[in-house]
Amino acid sequence: xxxxxxxxxxxxxxxxxxxxxxxxxxxxxxxxxxxxxxxxxxxxxxxxxxxxxxxxxxxxxxxxxxxxxxxxxxxxxxxxxxxxxxxxxxxxxxxxxxxxxxxxxxxxxxxxxxxxxxxxxxxxxxxxxxxxxxxxxxxxxxxxxxxxxxxxxxxxxxxxxxxxxxxxxxxxxxxxxxxxxxxxxxxxxxxxxxxxxxxxxxxxxxxxxxxxxxxxxxxxxxxxxxxxxxxxxxxxxxxxxxxxxxxxxxxxxxxxxxxxxxxxxxxxxxxxxxxxxxxxxxxxxxxxxxxxxxxxxxxxxxxxxxxxxxxxxxxxxxxxxxxxxxxxxxxxxxxxxxxxxxxxxxxxxxxxxxxxxxxxxxxxxxxxxxxxxxxxxxxxxxxxxxxxxxxxxxxxxxxxxxxxxxxxxxxxxxxxxxxxxxxxxxxxxxxxxxxxxxxxxxxxxxxxxxxxxxxxxxxxxxxxxxx
Amino acid sequence: xxxxxxxxxxxxxxxxxxxxxxxxxxxxxxxxxxxxxxxxxxxxxxxxxxxxxxxxxxxxxxxxxxxxxxxxxxxxxxxxxxxxxxxxxxxxxxxxxxxxxxxxxxxxxxxxxxxxxxxxxxxxxxxxxxxxxxxxxxxxxxxxxxxxxxxxxxxxxxxxxxxxxxxxxxxxxxxxxxxxxxxxxxxxxxxxxxxxxxxxxxxxxxxxxxx
Numbered sequence: 001x002x003x004x005x006x007x008x009x010x011x012x013x014x015x016x017x018x019x020x021x022x023x024x025x026x027x028x029x030x031x032x033x034x035x036x037x038x039x040x041x042x043x044x045x046x047x048x049x050x051x052x053x054x055x056x057x058x059x060x061x062x063x064x065x066x067x068x069x070x071x072x073x074x075x076x077x078x079x080x081x082x083x084x085x086x087x088x089x090x091x092x093x094x095x096x097x098x099x100x101x102x103x104x105x106x107x108x109x110x111x112x113x114x115x116x117x118x119x120x121x122x123x124x125x126x127x128x129x130x131x132x133x134x135x136x137x138x139x140x141x142x143x144x145x146x147x148x149x150x151x152x153x154x155x156x157x158x159x160x161x162x163x164x165x166x167x168x169x170x171x172x173x174x175x176x177x178x179x180x181x182x183x184x185x186x187x188x189x190x191x192x193x194x195x196x197x198x199x200x201x202x203x204x205x206x207x208x209x210x211x212x213x214x215x216x217x218x219x220x221x222x223x224x225x226x227x228x229x230x231x232x233x234x235x236x237x238x239x240x241x242x243x244x245x246x247x248x249x250x251x252x253x254x255x256x257x258x259x260x261x262x263x264x265x266x267x268x269x270x271x272x273x274x275x276x277x278x279x280x281x282x283x284x285x286x287x288x289x290x291x292x293x294x295x296x297x298x299x300x301x302x303x304x305x306x307x308x309x310x311x312x313x314x315x316x317x318x319x320x321x322x323x324x325x326x327x328x329x330x331x332x333x334x335x336x337x338x339x340x341x342x343x344x345x346x347x348x349x350x351x352x353x354x355x356x357x358x359x360x361x362x363x364x365x366x367x368x369x370x371x372x373x374x375x376x377x378x379x380x381x382x383x384x385x386x387x388x389x390x391x392x393x394x395x396x397x398x399x400x401x402x403x404x405x406x407x408x409x410x411x412x413x414x415x416x417x418x419x420x421x422x423x424x425x426x427x428x429x430x431x432x433x434x435x436x437x438x439x440x441x442x443x444x445x446x447x448x449x450x451x452x453x454x455x456x457x458x459x460x461x462x463x464x465x466x467x
Numbered sequence: 468x469x470x471x472x473x474x475x476x477x478x479x480x481x482x483x484x485x486x487x488x489x490x491x492x493x494x495x496x497x498x499x500x501x502x503x504x505x506x507x508x509x510x511x512x513x514x515x516x517x518x519x520x521x522x523x524x525x526x527x528x529x530x531x532x533x534x535x536x537x538x539x540x541x542x543x544x545x546x547x548x549x550x551x552x553x554x555x556x557x558x559x560x561x562x563x564x565x566x567x568x569x570x571x572x573x574x575x576x577x578x579x580x581x582x583x584x585x586x587x588x589x590x591x592x593x594x595x596x597x598x599x600x601x602x603x604x605x606x607x608x609x610x611x612x613x614x615x616x617x618x619x620x621x622x623x624x625x626x627x628x629x630x631x632x633x634x635x636x637x638x639x640x641x642x643x644x645x646x647x648x649x650x651x652x653x654x655x656x657x658x659x660x661x662x663x664x665x666x667x668x669x670x671x672x673x674x675x676x677x678x
Contacts, residue, residue: 015664018659020639024657026664028675036559048674049651052661055676062497078498085500129558129582141580145629146502146559147589147650155654157661161637193485194552197581227555229581250674258674298611318484338600383591414494431556433489435512 002268004165005232006200009140009265013123015157025160027152028122029139032059032095032107034086035414036127040150041089043384051093052156058117059090059097062107064414067377067404106380106406109347113217114215114380116246120235120262125152130347130430132223133233136216137239138265140200142178142229164274166228170205172282179357180215181349181428185223185287189297191277196228199275202267203233207281213242214351215460221348222430225294227464231317234266265300286463287332289432289445291322296432300450301462304332314356325434326442327422333462337444338370340423342436342455344448345404346411349428352386354448359392361452361463367400368458375402377409390435401455413437470647473616474572480609481535487547487556488583492565495520505561506568510536536569546573546616548606550634553594556581563590573618575625577602586645589650593620595634605632620645635671 003011007228016024021244037059044051051057064079074080083100090097098104104111109130110120115281116135124141125131127149134141145366148158168187201223203216211219216233223231231237239261243249250258289297296319298305307319309328323329328337344350367374376396378384384406387393393403410430411419419425428451432443446454453463457463480580493511498521507525508514514536516529530537547566553576554562563586566574574587575595587594595618597605608614608630616627620641642648654661669676 004667016638016660018639020642021637022639024654024661026661026668027655035497039502039560042500047651060609082498082500119674121672122522127558127560129556143558144581145558145563145589147560147586151651151654154651155658156665157654157657159650161652193555194578194580197552224556227552227580241579248677250677254677256494261672293487315484412494431487431489433487433491434491435555439493439512439518 002271004267004271004273005202005234005265006140006163006165006230007124007271010119010162012121013140022159022161026123027125027158028056028153029118029124029154030057031112031124031126031131032057032086032149033063033108033126033343034061034082035063035130036146037089037149038082038085039146040127043150044153045253048152049154051153054093054095056156057095058112059086059095060098060105060108060111061086063408063412065100065407065417067407067417069407076415083248103385107350107408108223108381110379110383113137114246114382116243116249118241119249119258120239121265121295125158125224128219129224129229132229132231133217133347134230135220135223135230136213138231138232138235138262139241140230140232141440143224145210160301163230164198166196166199166201166202167273167276168203169276169278170207170322171278171280172207174207174210174281175284177286177449178281179447179449180211180286181220182287183281184219184225184295185297185351186284187279187282187446188226188294189287190279191226193225193293193295194227196223196226199228200232201226201228202228202238208233209236212353213238213334214353217351218348222294225430235262236284267390285449286450288450290326290328291319292325292432292434293322294430294432294445296322297445300334300460303334304328306331329407336459338424338459339426339454340372341425342367342371342374342451343370343377343410343427343429344375344451345379345409345426346429347379347408348430348434349448350377350379350383352383353382354428355387355392356390358452361449362399362401362456363395363397365456367455370458371455373402374400375404375410377404377417378406378437380406384420411435413441424457426451426460468589468647468649469594469615469656471572471591471620473620474545476543476545476616477614478543478546478605478616480576480606482549482550484550484672485552486561488554488562491554492559493561497561497616503565503568505565506570509565509569510534510675533581534618540614542571545571546575546618547571548609551577554571555580558582560586560589563587563592567592575602575605586646588640591644591647593618593644595613595625595636597632597634601632627633
């Protein structure tokens with residue numbers, strides 16, 4: 001029987017089958033942050049249970065940490081309670097944690113791969129839906145709720161029903177100025193935000209192989225926005241080269257043993273999928289979301305949709321509500337959409353390659369005068385350090401961007417980084433839901449390149465028109 | 468977890484698809500370190516006209532009179548009816564806690580996002596998936612004077628005086644809710660099997676245990 005990558009990862013971690021279609025799955029790596037873990041630790045304490053495998057855990061505060069004036073600590077007393085709770089829970093249990101002061105601190109999904117804590121073939125969970133990011137390393141990775149966090153702490157396992165297999169096959173080569181963020185938005189606009197529900201998605205096609213590891217992470221990250229909790233890319237040389245020499249990756253003889261194992265983490269030829277979607281990107285261009293769901297995305301070249309002509313999976317009333325919430329009109333010229341703020345960061349787009357792309361576009365240019373604030377939040381302290389080594393921070397600040405400390409920041413606006421009512425933002429994050437970046441905020445999801453161009457022009461513009 | 472009992476109440480209907488967990492419980496309330504008290508801020512951005520934050524006295528805030536929860540015909544509702552893909556977005560279990568803390572025991576939709584659906588069963592909330600036809604049949608009746616329904620999980624039935632709909636749910640999920648099963652205790656019964664698995668894994672992929 002030919003197997004998909006997902007089938008292989010599943011079988012390898014399968015411990016027990018119940019007679020009702022459920023299985024017990026072993027969890028290799030458990031990532032923890034301050035927002036979804038306190039209630040889980042409290043649950044353990046109340047039931048007088050201990051942690052099954054402390055070494056499987058990596059903790060880092062990221063969701064509500066400040067991105068400015070770190071030296072003063074956390075000003076917001078309520079946020080501080082959460083971070084203090086994480087500190088206490090980690091200290092009591094002797095868990096690996098990267099503190100705010102540690103250069104390795106950052107967004108949990110940036111830090112994990114960067115440290116080699118996430119390795120191919122692992123099962124990875126975290127109380128955060130963007131855990132799908134780690135599928136880029138052929139790890140079976142998905143987000144879980146707080147009760148499941150507690151379950152994994154106590155048992156190292158999860159009760160799961162096997163998902164169906166879905167193949168998203170990309171046809172054609174990546175056009176110039178079309179990035180993996182654009183690809184993610186294109187896919188979601190085609191299959192809808194529930195298109196992958198109940199499935200594990202595998203991305204395939206020659207252009208996927210050509211993507212860098214960081215670009216793959218961006219794509220897998222947004223799998224959850226297509227409804228699937230897991231997005232996978234098979235192991236190749238790039239995967240193994242990426243992992244080699246990472247601090248927590250195996251070394252020497254161990255590495256060679258691991259490498260041999262990892263090289264099998266690919267779908268068998270002729271493996272069958274429950275569903276296959278072919279997406280041709282031959283003539284694709286930069287994308288942006290215009291509405292309040294990630295599926296409300298269009299090519300940036302031209303006008304906003306004409307509801308009488310376009311086919312969407314959302315219903316008409318939802319589309320009209322989205323136009324109204326966003327303060328936009330049908331068929332509006334995209335270049336006419338003026339912006340208030342720019343956010344470059346998040347677990348989707350805050351890695352060094354993203355920052356290099358931005359620097360290339362904004363070098364020797366100024367942020368437009370109508371932009372009230374343009375912030376760049378690196379994904380980790382190490383990304384920040386590397387960017388500074390390359391002089392990118394100087395390019396950013398000279399152009400008028402603020403250069404911040406790492407964290408989730410304006411992606412979800414739990415800290416001070418948020419939009420005011422009716423402010424419009426070009427954002428490299430992953431969700432444009434109503435209120436996501438602040439009450440009545442208006443979010444447009446774009447690639448770092450498009451966000452950078454929008455910062456300079458003060459409105460959306462097709463990056464291909466200016467380079 | 469409390470055992471799921473039969474529910475009798477009106478159905479509160481929100482005619483909207485893709486209701487995400489940010490809408491169900493906005494980010495500022497996720498700063499809490501407990502599982503309680505989220506009901507007052509369920510659907511916060513839609514429900515109140517003024518902004519709120521954790522620790523506010525929400526009874527003093529300005530309500531949006533047009534929001535469905537403020538329609539007196541839905542007073543005391545324990546059954547929530549909403550459009551496709553309910554609970555999409557973030558994994559925050561706070562969404563389930565908020566819905567239950569408000570007083571709902573049942574959510575009905577045509578589909579749920581995977582993580583939200585899972586989270587329901589860890590807390591004793593019953594998510595019911597209906598076919599599009601059944602969903603339309605029931606949503607069309609909500610404006611009727613007699614909007615009093617009973618939900619029986621045992622019989623997998625939503626019913627009122629002159630109408631009933633059967634629903635499907637997998638056997639294990641049903642059992643978990645009816646018996647109020649604690650998954651962790653169940654899993655720990657297999658401790659030996661988990662340890663044996665770890666032993667074999669230690670030989671095959673020892674690097675997993677580094678770190």
